[in-house]
Amino acid sequence: AQTVTQSQPEMSVQEAETVTLSCTYDTSESDYYLFWYKQPPSRQMILVIRQEAYKQQNATENRFSVNFQKAAKSFSLKISDSQLGDAAMYFCAYRSYWGGSEKLVFGKGTKLTVNP
Amino acid sequence: SQTIHQWPATLVQPVGSPLSLECTVEGTSNPNLYWYRQAAGRGLQLLFYSVGIGQISSEVPQNLSASRPQDRQFILSSKKLLLSDSGFYLCAWSVGGAGAYEQYFGPGTRLTVT
Numbered sequence: 001a002q003t004v005t006q007s008q009p010e011m012s013v014q015e016a017e018t019v020t021l022s023c024t025y026d027t028s029e030s031d032y033y034l035f036w037y038k039q040p041p042s043r044q045m046i047l048v049i050r051q052e053a054y055k056q057q058n059a060t061e062n063r064f065s066v067n068f069q070k071a072a073k074s075f076s077l078k079i080s081d082s083q084l085g086d087a088a089m090y091f092c093a094y095r096s097y098w099g100g101s102e103k104l105v106f107g108k109g110t111k112l113t114v115n116p
Numbered sequence: 117s118q119t120i121h122q123w124p125a126t127l128v129q130p131v132g133s134p135l136s137l138e139c140t141v142e143g144t145s146n147p148n149l150y151w152y153r154q155a156a157g158r159g160l161q162l163l164f165y166s167v168g169i170g171q172i173s174s175e176v177p178q179n180l181s182a183s184r185p186q187d188r189q190f191i192l193s194s195k196k197l198l199l200s201d202s203g204f205y206l207c208a209w210s211v212g213g214a215g216a217y218e219q220y221f222g223p224g225t226r227l228t229v230t
Contacts, residue, residue, distance in 0.1 A: 035218055043154075043204060045221035091159060095218075104150075104219055108159040 002027045004094050006107035013082045014115050020067075021077045021110045023092030033095040034068070034075045035104070040088040048090070051075065079112075087114045118143035122207050122222035130230055135180075135194035137225050139207030142188065147209040149190040150219060151182055154204040166190060167212060202229045 003026045013019035025034070036048040051059045051068050059066050063083075067076045079086055092107040119142045129135060141147055148167050152160040162175045164182035172182050179198060183191045190207060205225045211217040 033218075037221075043224050043226075045160075045206060045208075047218050047220070050218055103162060103165065104160075106160045 002029075002032075002094050002096050002105050004092050004105050004107040006090075006092055006110050008110045009108075010111045010113070012113040012115060013079070015084060016081055018078060018080045019082055019112065021079075021090050021092075021112065023075045023077070023107055025073050025075065025092075025094050025105075027073070027094065027096075029096070034066075035093040035095065036064070036066070036075075036077045037091045037093060037106075038086075038088045039091065039109070040085075045091075049077065082114050084114050084116060087112055118209070118220065120207060120209055120220060120222040122205075122225055124225060125223065126226045126228075128228045128230060129197050131199055132196050135192070135197050135201070135227070137192040137205055137207075137227075139190040139192075139222055140188055141190075141209045144188070144209070144211070146187060146212065148212045149184060150208040150210075151190065151192050152206040152208065154206060154224075156203070160206065164192070197229045199229050202227055 005024045007022055032053045034051045038046045038048045049059050049061045049064050049066055051066050058068050063080045065078045089109045089111050091109045094105045096103050121140050123138055150165045151163040153163055154160050164172055164174055166172050166184045169184050169187055180194050207222040208219040210219045
């Protein structure tokens with residue numbers, strides 16, 4: 001079964017600086033998808049960025065980018081020019097295709113604090 | 117555009133009472149639907165998913181059940197709540213089939229069992 005590991009329960013960053021959140025996963029599949037979700041204090045889950053495993057190019061969305069290392073099964077999220085509104089729980093997720101339904105496997109999350 | 121609704125937003129129920137949480141999706145047809153539970157300070161645990169009306173798959177055996185009476189309606193139920201059922205319940209939908217179809221989440225229901 002696929003597993004997703006986020007080894008950093010908490011991280012902090014100064015406003016305007018850059019922070020990287022780590023994520024590793026375990027799978028025997030060759031085709032899959034990876035996501036980063038953000039959960040602010042409101043607890044609404046918001047998609048931040050996604051990566052298709054067959055694409056070598058790292059995904060970027062404005063200040064958010066990923067470092068996808070398929071051989072190492074690593075999928076880290078970099079937040080540049082951190083803002084106070086970036087403070088949230090961040091979850092890494094793996095999309096498994098099984099039995100005709102797509103399932104997301106989540107890591108346990110990293111709590112990001114942004115200091116002014 | 118697609119929207120997903122959940123209600124109620126918060127709920128306080130005594131142990132042994134029944135439960136019904138509702139989720140509806142607008143703006144799409146034949147979505148895949150999911151129920152997750154998030155305990156305090158922890159990640160998301162998939163409880164049920166559905167690929168169509170009347171088609172429910174359970175991930176974790178427990179005293180909860182799910183039903184999908186209509187294409188865009190997903191209901192989470194229990195006949196008798198346990199203290200351990202407390203948590204934050206999230207409903208999500210996605211487009212079915214192959215492709216990077218991410219899941220979109222509702223606002224959630226905070227359930228406290230007393």
